[in-house]
Amino acid sequence: MDLKLPSLEDIKDAHRRISPFIHRTPVLKSSLINKYMGAEIFFKCENFQSVGAFKFRGATNAVMQLSPEESSRGVGTHSSGNHAAALAKAAAVRDIPAYIVMPETSPEVKKKAVAGYGAKIYLCRPTLDARESKMEEVMIETGCTFVHPYNRFDIIAGQGTAALELLEDIHGLDLVMAPVGGGGLISGTSICAKGINPDIKVWAGEPEGADDAYRSLQAGKIIPSVNPQTMADGLLTSLGELTFKAVRENVDEIRLCSEENIVKAMRLVWERMKIIIEPSSAVPLGALIQNPGGWEGKRIGIIISGGNVELSDLPFKPSDI
Numbered sequence: 001m002d003l004k005l006p007s008l009e010d011i012k013d014a015h016r017r018i019s020p021f022i023h024r025t026p027v028l029k030s031s032l033i034n035k036y037m038g039a040e041i042f043f044k045c046e047n048f049q050s051v052g053a054f055k056f057r058g059a060t061n062a063v064m065q066l067s068p069e070e071s072s073r074g075v076g077t078h079s080s081g082n083h084a085a086a087l088a089k090a091a092a093v094r095d096i097p098a099y100i101v102m103p104e105t106s107p108e109v110k111k112k113a114v115a116g117y118g119a120k121i122y123l124c125r126p127t128l129d130a131r132e133s134k135m136e137e138v139m140i141e142t143g144c145t146f147v148h149p150y151n152r153f154d155i156i157a158g159q160g161t162a163a164l165e166l167l168e169d170i171h172g173l174d175l176v177m178a179p180v181g182g183g184g185l186i187s188g189t190s191i192c193a194k195g196i197n198p199d200i201k202v203w204a205g206e207p208e209g210a211d212d213a214y215r216s217l218q219a220g221k222i223i224p225s226v227n228p229q230t231m232a233d234g235l236l237t238s239l240g241e242l243t244f245k246a247v248r249e250n251v252d253e254i255r256l257c258s259e260e261n262i263v264k265a266m267r268l269v270w271e272r273m274k275i276i277i278e279p280s281s282a283v284p285l286g287a288l289i290q291n292p293g294g295w296e297g298k299r300i301g302i303i304i305s306g307g308n309v310e311l312s313d314l315p316f317k318p319s320d321i
Contacts, residue, residue, distance in 0.1 A: 011160035059087045
């Protein structure tokens with residue numbers, strides 16, 4: 001595949017393209033969290049984005065660049081999470097078909113959300129092979145364009161627009177952080193941040209139980225995620241060739257976070273900021289809590305990736321907050 005990465009200009013172009021359709025999400029902070037952490041932390045709240053996650057940025061950027069012929073055949077992907085909903089809604093905005101392959105085990109609430117945007121859902125067994133083979137069948141049947149959730153130029157450029165807004169709104173940041181799973185968000189974030197200020201530090205937060213990006217960076221090659229064990233269900237996928245290249249070139253460190261510190265960070269934000277974030281979003285803050293050193297006293301921007309959490313299955317009791 002072509003390993004050309006987006007530039008800062010590509011991210012700015014993406015922002016102009018998608019601005020009519022996305023929310024410019026707020027940047028919030030908490031004096032209590034700042035005091036607790038000993039740093040000034042600015043949270044870019046993509047939990048307030050359309051479909052409840054940053055994924056709508058990249059999906060919209062991809063869909064809005066389709067040719068008329070491609071648009072007539074629609075778009076497709078395999079996903080049980082935020083990308084499925086994001087692509088379904090982006091397709092609905094452009095009034096084109098969307099075909100989504102989802103595992104049979106996907107939560108009903110997610111199936112309903114995707115269907116609610118007008119997408120056609122194809123169920124499959126809950127394995128990667130089953131998802132990919134069913135997607136191949138759907139592409140042959142419909143002629144739709146497959147939109148990868150992260151390992152794609154226009155997806156990365158779209159995801160980078162969250163960091164662009166953050167750095168436009170908050171000046172003088174020393175460090176920018178985002179979680180890493182497949183790597184679309186941290187790729188766009190790091191390209192944007194380094195493009196604006198080559199001296200800014202970019203760190204990724206990753207769960208200890210799904211630390212394939214950390215191990216990949218150490219090894220200098222992609223180490224696939226095998227049987228990851230973490231409540232941060234948005235961070236279970238492995239890096240792709242494009243996102244691995246972006247991480248190697250632009251991310252200064254990957255800091256790991258235990259399940260205990262994911263819960264601690266998630267509760268801290270829920271309790272002190274009164275906003276809902278999902279476990280994946282808590283990983284960067286949790287990684288700072290777990291790894292003191294090099295960030296104290298700094299101005300830190302953290303991208304909260306999303307707020308789609310199953311309220312009946314929280315890792316803590318709501319009555320505790």
